[in-house]
Amino acid sequence: MALQDMHIFNTWTQKVATETVDQKVRIFNEASGGTLILGNEQTIGDYVEEASYKIIGSLVSRRNAYGDNTVNDSNISQLKDVSVKVDGRVGPVIWTSEQFHRLGKSEQEAGLIIGEQAAEAMIQDYLNVAFMALKSAIAEHNELVHDGSANNISLSALNKGAAKFGDRSQSIKTWLMHSTTYHDLIGEAINNQNRLFNIGNINVHEDGLGRRYIFTDSPALATTTGEDTLYHTLGLTPGAVQVQTGPLHSVTVDITGNENLKKRWQGEFSYMLGLKGYAWKVATGGKSPNDTNLGTGANWEKIVTSHKDTAGVMVTSK
Numbered sequence: 001m002a003l004q005d006m007h008i009f010n011t012w013t014q015k016v017a018t019e020t021v022d023q024k025v026r027i028f029n030e031a032s033g034g035t036l037i038l039g040n041e042q043t044i045g046d047y048v049e050e051a052s053y054k055i056i057g058s059l060v061s062r063r064n065a066y067g068d069n070t071v072n073d074s075n076i077s078q079l080k081d082v083s084v085k086v087d088g089r090v091g092p093v094i095w096t097s098e099q100f101h102r103l104g105k106s107e108q109e110a111g112l113i114i115g116e117q118a119a120e121a122m123i124q125d126y127l128n129v130a131f132m133a134l135k136s137a138i139a140e141h142n143e144l145v146h147d148g149s150a151n152n153i154s155l156s157a158l159n160k161g162a163a164k165f166g167d168r169s170q171s172i173k174t175w176l177m178h179s180t181t182y183h184d185l186i187g188e189a190i191n192n193q194n195r196l197f198n199i200g201n202i203n204v205h206e207d208g209l210g211r212r213y214i215f216t217d218s219p220a221l222a223t224t225t226g227e228d229t230l231y232h233t234l235g236l237t238p239g240a241v242q243v244q245t246g247p248l249h250s251v252t253v254d255i256t257g258n259e260n261l262k263k264r265w266q267g268e269f270s271y272m273l274g275l276k277g278y279a280w281k282v283a284t285g286g287k288s289p290n291d292t293n294l295g296t297g298a299n300w301e302k303i304v305t306s307h308k309d310t311a312g313v314m315v316t317s318k
Contacts, residue, residue, distance in 0.1 A: 028123075033212045035174040035236035035312075038126055038243045083242065083274030087288050088125055090118045090248065090267035097261045114265065118248060122269060129294055130241045130273060131176065132220035135232050137278050137300035138314045143307050146315045149230050153181045153317040161235050161315035168308045172235040174212040178222050181231045181317065182215035220295065233315045237276065240311035244272040277310030279303045 028038060093114065100110050138144050144164050148157040162169040177185075223230045250267035274280075278300040285299030293299055304310060 031212075032214060032236075033173040034238045035212075036127070036130065036214075036241045036243075037239055038123070038245060040245050082279040083244070083272040084280035084282075084285065084289060084294070085270055085287070086129060086273050086294065087270045088122065088268065090121065090250070090269065092264050092266035094255070094262055094264045097263065115248075118267060122245075122248065126243045126245065126271060126273075127216070128218050128220070129291070130243060131216075131218045131234075132291065132295040133273060133300065134176075134234060134236075134241060134275055134311055135220045135314065136295045136297035137275055137302075138234065138297075138310075138312065139232075140297035140300070141302065141307060141310075144310065144313045146313065148315055148317045151317060152184045153177070153231065153233060153315070155185070157315050157317060158233070158235065161233070161313045164313045165308050171237045171308070172312060173238060174214060174236045175233055176214045176216075176221070176236060177233040178231045179215045179217050180222070180229075181233055182213060184317075185213075229318070231317050233317065234312055235315070236312040237310075240276050242272075242274040242276075244274075246270045275300060275311050277302060277304040277307075 028036070105113075146157065146161040146164060148154075148160065151157070158175060162172045165171060221232050221234075223232070246269055248267050248269045250265060252263055252265045255262040255264055273294075281299050281301050285293045285296065289299075302310065
């Protein structure tokens with residue numbers, strides 16, 4: 001592959017991957033009811049370090065209409081929703097020069113094929129890591145968890161989970177669950193389904209009452225001990241997860257010295273992950289964290305006063 005051809009291949013791979021991600025995440029954001037927000041900086045705004053205002057305590061109190069006493073000021077303070085930068089790699093992928101030539105494929109077509117596959121894999125990584133972090137952060141707080149592990153999932157169990165938000169239970173807009181949980185629920189009460197989104201093994205459906213369900217066999221949504229498996233269903237509020245995506249960067253090199261000429265392609269990408277109501281603790285979770293650190297609930301610090309201002313709730317079932 002000549003240097004010019006390599007440049008064309010890399011350009012097309014990066015262009016297709018980046019454009020495919022942008023197109024897919026726009027559809028996904030709408031399908032999720034705005035609970036999972038993915039996109040570049042222009043799409044989702046500055047979620048990297050978003051300033052939010054802490055609720056002012058005792059803002060309203062009794063006043064003596066006949067008195068002249070001094071009163072104390074209430075201060076407006078800001079919280080920082082601090083996201084974490086997650087780094088990922090695509091490949092390396094290796095192939096012989098003959099593979100594409102025998103298929104009659106150009107370098108642009110090869111870049112299109114790999115770029116589309118890379119985009120799908122990147123989106124699934126965004127979501128699987130987000131699900132893992134979200135489940136771990138919520139699980140740290142008993143007031144956000146309904147333990148229904150003695151039974152299979154039911155609408156009653158979901159209602160008890162939503163009840164953790166009390167008078168703001170209606171802010172739970174979307175339920176994220178394992179496919180096993182979803183099919184258990186179908187057998188009970190989900191009718192007139194409308195498919196809103198699909199990519200890989202991630203699906204979004206809506207029932208006749210406007211309730212949205214995201215189901216996927218993400219490892220974070222099931223815990224197996226021996227022969228027993230518990231499933232974790234997350235009830236999400238708007239903006240529960242924010243993923244600020246970045247472009248794919250890649251390099252292609254020739255490999256010589258073997259019987260057949262080969263080429264190796266490798267890409268890398270980064271994105272910012274934020275959870276509503278939580279801040280990433282750099283002191284314990286570190287920078288460029290691995291999956292173990294991202295999935296450790298203690299590394300996500302709850303920074304809002306009320307649990308009703310967080311990303312959502314969790315229901316555990318068998």
